[in-house]
Amino acid sequence: MGATLEKLLRVFSTFSLSPRWSTCKCTYGSSCWPDANTFSSLSAHLSEPLVYPCPPESACYPADAPSANCAAVLTGTFDGNWRANQSGSMQSPNFETYIHPDSTVIEACYLNASLGVPCQQGSVPVVGVDARTVEDIIEAVKFAGANNLKVAIKNTGHDFLGRSTARGSFLIWTHNMKDITYNDSFSPLGAPSGETYNTITLGAGVQWHEAYSAAAVQGVILVGGLSTDGSVVAAGGWVLGGGHSALSPSYGLGVDSVLQFAVVTSTGAYLNVSSYSYPDLFWALRGGGGGTFGVVVSVTYQTHPSIPVVASVFSANTTNTTTFAKLLSEYVRISPELVDQGWGGYGDIINGSLQFLHVAPNVSLSSANDAYASFFDFARALSDEGLNVQTTSTLSYSTYYEWYKTWFTAGQPVGVNVLLGSRLLPRDVVESNYTKIGEALAEDFGWVQWVLVAGGAVSKVEPDAMGVNPAWRTALAEVLTAVSWPEGSNVSVISGWKDVLKQKISILEDLAPGSGAYLNEDSLNEENWQRLFFGSHYSQLKVIKDRYDPARMFVVVEGVGSEDWDEDLTCIREHQST
Known part of the structure; x- marks a missing residue:
């Protein structure tokens, strides 16, 4: 009877909201962390050995005697697929690092080993399951629950808010599930x-x-x-x-x-x-x-x-801000008409230049020329005002896959420190304020992207049909910006760039106050992320979260329910622990 009761209490303490459970998750270095024998018992039930992630840059340490793998790290660090194959790598290495709260101490493992900074684990999980089957995931989840472990779920590490890693955590790595x-x-x-x-x-x-x-x-x-x-x-x-x-x-x-x-x-x-x-x-x-x-x-x-597609390609630049504002205002003005015709794509705005690549399925080349003729003519007419037009073309492809292979085999590298910010701009705002938007984007903004990925079919879905932010259903475009900093920068420098990002986001917010943002491409420092990312759906999402995750195992930064946790998402806030 005593043994049975003890077993029931142990199970209850693992899966219920008891004070012991609800205070903190168990992390590496704590007395609660499972010993080697306990992990060995888990390993016996898995299809693959446990993984012990480490920052990939660690192969280049010590600087005077790097391992044989350092050459592969130096070659692959800016390759998204190479980084995805490393259990301890994030696509943006700033999420591999850990800045201690209220201090200037940064734990990191830098690619440049000559900086003289020791290679440390940072925010990279310390042990995990290389999941290849459903049973692997079930065993990993059961083990994490039984030991109250802090959990990170990672695939490629592309998350721009670092949600797929966590300091001192137990990793469930799904990258090799390729069926x-x-x-x-x-x-x-x-x-x-x-x-x-x-x-x-x-x-x-x-x-x-x-x-x-x-x-x-x-x-x-x-x-x-x-x-x-x-x-x-x-x-x-x-x-x-x-x-x-x-x-x-x-x-x-x-x-x-x-x-x-x-x-x-x-x-x-x-x-x-x-x-x-x-x-x-x-x-x-x-x-x-x-x-x-x-x-x-x-x-x-x-x-x-699969059907043929047509692409539209444009590039131009100028040092005249007034001219540039005219170009961008016209680009914004024609965007509603373009998405109505099925055009989508990406426009990069940086240092007085505009480059865009758009695509539309099942559109003839002649229709594409008609769709963009007025804008191309408008841009050429600005040549007298200092605009250098470099590319105005429409191109046909037999399939979308052919277009994809043509344009996305090279481009902006990963492996750099970056933080993003975004806002979704409603169609009515774009239609009524295109001049204001163009002028704002023409200022010394650094890099900003005009992303035509809404409107059209997106707007035809009932806003409450699913949990995605209802702001998507009224949006016409996403506006995206970013900041970056050199490897080895101190806390003060990083904080300065975070402040710059806040200022940029504030400019975007002023274009469409209260509109919303894309939760996969935004900032770690949004004050009202529940509204921005989820809108009116947040309360219902939290109800469903509690229903299917009663153990509160899955907690990510600015994710549903994360407001109940401390800054490190390890301990329940005091007012939530009763």
């Missing part, structure tokens, strides 16, 4: 007989370059993300946060194409989640944020037939 299944008659779990779709199911580790390649073989396309070398994962934080795409004006956000998730919850339950099976969780997963409701095993996307 891809095509099905031309998929029926979501619980759907009525006869309801079928043409789909691709992607394992949690499939990256977009792999997904696009597989889709092309089947003669279909996917609404997906675009990055250099396609290193972003297709079944992780991208889609869980909403997932925008150059195809969004034609086919909607990534979440608009999802038919089913497979997910493991903090209780160890493996659920197939659709609009008919666990519909509340399905609602939340479509935009409620990554690392929050469970560990995603796979995502099933509806596909679209």
Whole structure:
């Protein structure tokens, strides 16, 4: 009887909101951290050995005697796919570092070993599971729950808020779950007989370059993300946060194409989640944020037939701010018309230059020329006012995949310290204030991106149909900016750049006060992130979060429920512990 009671109490203390459980999660270095024998018992139930992540730069230490792997680090550090293959690497190394609260101490492992700073673990998890199967994830979750461990879920480490790493944590690494299944008659779990779709199911580790390649073989396309070398994962934080795409004006956000998730919850339950099976969780997963409701095993996307696409390419620059403001105002002014025709893409604005790459499916070359003729003529007419027009062209491609391979095999590198900020601009604001917006973006703003990934099909989905921020349904564009700093910068320098980012975000906020932001591409320092990222859906998302994560295992910065935790997301705030 005594032993049975003791066992029940042990189980209760692990999964209930008892004072011991609710105070703090167990992190490496604490007396509660499992010993080697305990981890060994976990390893015996896994398909792969445990991983012991470390900053990849550690191979270059000590500086006078680096390991043989240092050459690979130096070669691969700016390669998104190389970084994705390292269990201890984030795409932006600033998230590998750890700045002690209220101090000037930075724990980091810098690529430049000659800086004379010791290589330390920083915010990189210390041990984890290299998940290859559903059973691996279940075992990892059960182990984390039984030992009250702080958990990080990571795939490629592309998260721009560092949500896929945590200091002293236990890592669930899903990068090697690469299954891809095509099905031309998929029926979501619980759907009525006869309801079928043409789909691709992607394992949690499939990256977009792999997904696009597989889709092309089947003669279909996917609404997906675009990055250099396609290193972003297709079944992780991208889609869980909403997932925008150059195809969004034609086919909607990534979440608009999802038919089913497979997910493991903090209780160890493996659920197939659709609009008919666990519909509340399905609602939340479509935009409620990554690392929050469970560990995603796979995502099933509806596909679209592969069709020809046309691209529009433009570049121009000037040193005349007035001229530049005129160009940008016109660019903003024509944006609603473009998305109505299915055009989406990216415009980079930096140091008096504008470069954009747009794409539209199933549009003829002549229609594309008509769509952009007035803007190209407008730009050429500004030559007398100091505008140097370099490129005005429209190009046809037999498939979206051909366009993708042409433009996204090289570009901006990863492996640099960066923080982002964003705002979603509603259509009515763009239509009525395009001159103000153009003038604001023409100022000495540094890099800013005008992202045409809303409007069109995105705006046709009912705002409350899923958990994604309702601001997406009235938005026409996302405006994105960033700051960066050199490796080895001290806390004061980093703080200064964070202040610069706040100022930039303030300018964006003034363009459309209260509009919202994209939770995958924004700042760590938003004061009202619940409203900005989730809008009116936040309270319901939190209810669903508590329902499916009763152990509060999955906590990420500026994620649903994170306001209940301290700055390090390790201990429940005092007023929440009762």
